[in-house]
Amino acid sequence: MNTLKTYFKGNKKTIYMVLIIVGLLTIYPPIFQTIYQAGRDFGRSFVNAVLP
Numbered sequence: 001m002n003t004l005k006t007y008f009k010g011n012k013k014t015i016y017m018v019l020i021i022v023g024l025l026t027i028y029p030p031i032f033q034t035i036y037q038a039g040r041d042f043g044r045s046f047v048n049a050v051l052p
Contacts, residue, residue: 008015024031
């Protein structure tokens with residue numbers, strides 16, 4: 001249990017980003033469908049933006 005708390009404390013930013021993306025995917029799916037259909041590499045650009 002203690003290691004789980006430590007994990008969440010150490011990775012708050014990443015966890016919040018994942019939750020925001022999942023929330024956006026459920027609320028605004030047309031935006032992500034447009035990005036996907038345009039052929040842009042959304043995953044790679046997102047990872048490069050999030051990771052320093």
